[in-house]
Amino acid sequence: MSIQYENLKFGENGLIPVITQDIVTNEVLMLAYANLNAIKKTIETGFAHYWSRSRKKLWMKGETSGNTQRVVRILTDCDNDTLIYMVKQKGVACHTGERTCFHREVWSIDEYRKNGRGVEDGGRQ
Numbered sequence: 001m002s003i004q005y006e007n008l009k010f011g012e013n014g015l016i017p018v019i020t021q022d023i024v025t026n027e028v029l030m031l032a033y034a035n036l037n038a039i040k041k042t043i044e045t046g047f048a049h050y051w052s053r054s055r056k057k058l059w060m061k062g063e064t065s066g067n068t069q070r071v072v073r074i075l076t077d078c079d080n081d082t083l084i085y086m087v088k089q090k091g092v093a094c095h096t097g098e099r100t101c102f103h104r105e106v107w108s109i110d111e112y113r114k115n116g117r118g119v120e121d122g123g124r125q
Ligand SMILES: [Zn+2]
Pocket: 030, 093, 094, 095, 096, 100, 101, 102
């Protein structure tokens, strides 16, 4: 099922969150925001555009780094208030040089195992 992008639900700030996913590896690459204009530009050019909240401007991913994102599909969720750009990432997504912005682990179930607990008990105690 497809939806007109004009019908997406933007927040009060006119922005909608965009999860960017690598279409080859399925990795989640980054989370950013888009306004209607950024989505239009993305569809028009085939390259991922976002709204930079810090610089308050339209921004094409890779415009300075060269690490562009060729957008293959855009999905919306059931509430039409979050997008996924599925992309072919050139180079890396993160400005730190890591492939994905999500390269730092906060927690994993291994923490339970260290304490002698298994997955079976859900680590609850
Ligand atoms: Zn990053």
